[in-house]
Amino acid sequence: MAGRQIVAICQSGGEFVRNNDGSMSYSGGEAHAIDIDSEMSLNDLKSEISSMFNLDVDTFSIKYFLPRNKRTPITVSNDKDLRRMVQFHAKSDTTDIYILQNVENRIIRSVVADSGTSIDANNNSLVIVEEAKQKRLCINWDTMITGVGQVFSSSKAFRDALHKYAIANSFMYRFIKNDRSRVTAECTVEDCPWRIHASRSAAKQEFMVKKINDTHTCGKELSKESRRLASQRWVASIIKDKLRNTPNYKPKDIANDLEQEYGLSLNYSQAWRGKFIAKKELHNSHEEACHQLPWFCERIIETNPGSVATLQTSESSRFRFFVAFHASLYGFEHGCRPLLFLDAFSLKVNRQWKYLAATAVDGENDIYPVAFSVVDTENNDNWHWFLVQLKSAFTLSRAITFISSGQIGLEELSKVFEDSFHGYSEQHLIENFTKEMDCSWTQEMKDKMVDYLNEAIYACKVDEFYEAIENIRTQSKELAEWVLAAKPESWSDTYFKGLRYGHYSSRAAEKFNDWISTRYEPSVLQIIDILRCKLMELMYSHRESSNTWTEALVPSANQKVQEDVIKARSLDVVCSADGVFEVSDKSTNVVNTETRECTCRRWQVSGLPCIHALAVMEHTNGCIDEYCSKYFLTECYRLAYSLSINPIPDIGRPVCNDPFHSSSTCPPRTRRMAGRPKEKPVEPRIVIRRAVRCSKCQVLGHNKQTCKSTQL
Structure with a gap:
């Protein structure tokens, strides 16, 4: 050349x-x-x-x-x-x-x-990227924490801001206290005075910085320990956009980028795991769901006529999926009280999606799933879409009482179900009430205050409600004012206009998580099919068990009535007019059997006769079953479970996009075998080296050729 x-x-x-x-x-x-x-x-x-x-x-x-x-x-x-x-x-x-x-x-x-x-x-x-670039990437991160009085929407939002603030200002921190009501953190360097404390503000839902000492004496220099600031999920969230555009983004480049752009020192393994999570979120979730769910919707409607299965997708592979089986819809409308709990939650096995669920309760007070939806996030738009789908699925028009946590999105209720009643969950109310009590309260006093709040929730008359409020006020005037400001008309039986039949909270999140307890992370299709199988089993087992009942009332209602009848026999009953009676215990109550009302209001609230009404029935030899709400009758319970959810064959078959054959001729997908998968990561292969032991002196760290021992 x-x-x-x-x-x-x-x-x-x-x-x-x-x-x-x-x-x-x-x-x-x-x-x-x-x-x-x-x-x-x-x-x-x-x-x-x-x-x-x-x-x-x-x-x-x-x-x-x-x-x-x-x-x-x-x-x-x-x-x-x-x-x-x-x-x-x-x-x-x-x-x-x-x-x-x-x-x-x-x-x-x-x-x-x-x-x-x-x-x-x-x-x-x-x-x-040099320092100027780093400032652009971390813009405003050094001012994410401004000082006392700064407000955040939640404890999670505060922790996210603190994380970015520590990265931008080059220091490590550790949590002293860390829960949904309070967060306290300090610098990890010994004797460094930097410290911050934030908690929920009184009578408000905001999370506020209460104390801060922003002085550092540690030099604020990140070392190799800085990798602790970069969790796998955080790394995945940072690199996800670039990984989408550059699939061959190498772990060593990820580590170099994060060190120069954010000042974080990561090892190869951390960068690889962050990339693995990001790839999984990008390729194994929404795109796969959008690919499989259209076929599943068709199969649901084909095998379970009358069911509703709706899928809405976008160009960005986002989707929202709604399903309500005909058996559940029929059972709710004909056999369950008009009461629905609305919940939004994530499953422990897969936290990529949010589940919106509408659940009822049957005559035995067991959870009765009516419909659920899978969405990417909980917001007003998704809640509105879910409620519109739910309303279109119903065939009967009746006033429904909804119970929810009262959080984001549920203001859409009044727009969709105009004649409904909306109440707040007892569990949600108690959680917020407990957060208002700081660490100066003993656990015994906290439990006592919660008992007073429960009395206010279950109070059926105005004087009972204010008696409970006064009990709270004797311990804390601020807490009493907080309770009164929390809209009692949405949660207290005294003022609530809807019918809750003695139910105040939902167990949907707990129930769904119990159902989806797998040893691996399932896809959306697998989760929905597991729920379908659980519902199919639920309908069958409850239908079979109810066929053995001989009483007119379901067992739980029958037991409660029988217990109250024994208490009612000691009450004095005086007849005032046809169907009107005066019943005396510690106070005097008026019972009207024609309108099924008692001045204690417990008959109207629960749907089952109170002890005053039972005393009248014992006095007049009346039939108790006739005065109970129909939703506690065995006949009505059997209607709730009268229909079956039909199996869906070939649920393991993938959606076929091959133009040369149809889905019916596409080879079936192999079921995953039980047990832990024996797969190895493609990259990197982490080698664990065996420690070297000297065969001469039996000491670790060298061999006999480099041994300096004098022994033979």
Whole structure:
């Protein structure tokens, strides 16, 4: 190749740009052509370039790209490197070389917002984003915590802000207290006074910074321990967008990027695990669900006529799925009280999606799932969509009482179910009430205050309600005012206009998590099918058990009535008019058997006769069953479980997109075998080295050839 000349296009004054596929291109500046060959020395080349661009020979370096490799610039540092460059491009008439001035922190822009790179010509290595770039990536993170009085929407929002604040300000912290009502953190360096405390503000739902000492004496320099700030989920959330555009994003590049962009020191394993989670979230969740669920919707409607299965997808592979089986809808409308609990929760086995559920209670007070939906997040739009689907699934028109946590999205109720009643969950109310009591309260006093709140919830008359409020006020005036400000008309039997029949909270999240208890992380299709199987089993087992009942009332209602009848026999009953009676115990109550009312209001609230009404029935030899709500009758209970949820065959069969055969001829998917999967990660393979033991002295850390022991 001696004497072979090529034309070198010398470019200077521009900057490198990182493309979406990870390759690099040069943008801007000016270009000149020069003839070079394998006999030319580096000094001669630099001399010509110096005069061409009016540069000092010692102030620039020369770089080029290998053929078919636009990712890594190669540095020409001696004559041998120059000859090699000519040889690499011998089959071409031209080659591009780039003149980079030896200025620290030369910026290389990137079309990917969070993946910029820079070239440091001093050490001839590719470096990831300099300090100026870091400030752009972490913009405003150093001011995420401003001081006392700063408000956050929740404890999670505060922890997220604290995490970013620590990264931007280069220090480590640890939690002293960390729960939904209070968070206290301090610097990990011993004797450093930095400390922060935040908790829920009184009478409000906001999470507020109450105390902070923002003085650091530790120097605030992150070491290798900084990797503790980068959890696997956090790394995945940071790199997910770039991984979507650059699938070959290597773990070592991830570690380098995070170190330069955020100042975090990660090892290879951490970067790999973060990439693994990000890939899983990108490719194994929404896209797979959008691919499989249309087929599943068709199978549900085909095998269970009258059911509702709706799937709505978007171009970004987002989706929302709603299902209500005909057997559940029929059973709710004909055999369950008009009471629905609305819940939003995530399953422990798969927290990528939110589940919106509408559940009822049967005559035995067991949970009765009516409909559920899978969405990507809980917001007003998804709640509205869920409620619209739920309303369209019902065939009977009746006033329904809804119980919820009263959080985001459920204000949509009044827009969709205009004639309904909306109450707050007892569990949600007690949780918020407990959060208002700080650490100065003993557990005994907290339990006592919760008992007083329960009395206010279950109170059926105004005087009973205010008696419970006064009991709270004797311990804390602020807590009493908080209870009165929490809209008692939405949770107390005294003022609530809907019918809850003695039910105040839902166990839907607990029930669904008990049902979906697998040893692996299931897909959306698998989760929905597991729920279908559980519902199918539930309908069958309850129908079979109710066939053995001989009483008119379901067992739990019959037992309660019989217990109350014994108490009612000691009460005095006086007849006032047809159907109107006066019953005396500690107080005097009026019972009207025609309207099924008692002045104690417990008959109206629970649907079962109170002890005053039972006393009247014992006095008049009346039939108790006739005065109970129909929803506690065995006949009505059997209606709730009268229909079956039909099996769906071939649920393991994948959706077929092959144009050469149909889904019916597509080979079935192999079921996953029981037990822990015996799979190994494709990258990286983490090698665990066995400790070396000396066969001479039996000490770990060396072998007999390097042993310094004098023993034989």
